[in-house]
Amino acid sequence: MISLIVGCWLTYWAWDFTKYSLRVWKESPTLYIPTFYVDIALFAGLVLMMLYTLMHLVKHIRSLSDNDSGDSPAQESQS
Secondary structure, eight states: OHHHHHHHHHHHHHHHHHHHHHHOOOOOOOOOOTHHHHHHHHHHHHHHHHHHHHHHEEEHHHHHHHHHHSSOHHHHHHO
C-alpha cells in the first residue's frame, strides 16, 4: 500500500515534468534530437509500474479475503 502511495506521488511529479518538458521542448546539443521523447519515458514507466503494483495489490487482497471466508486446511486437520 505504501509503495502505491509513493509511486502515485512520483507519477504526479513525473506528469508535471512531462508538461514542463513539452512546454520547453529542449534538444540535445549534438544531434538536435528533442529530449521530450526521453523525458516522457519516465512518466510512461511510472504509470506502468503503478498499474502493476495496483494489480498485485488487488490480487493479494482477494487472496486474503478468500482465505478468510473458508476454513484453512490447517484448521480442518486439527478437528
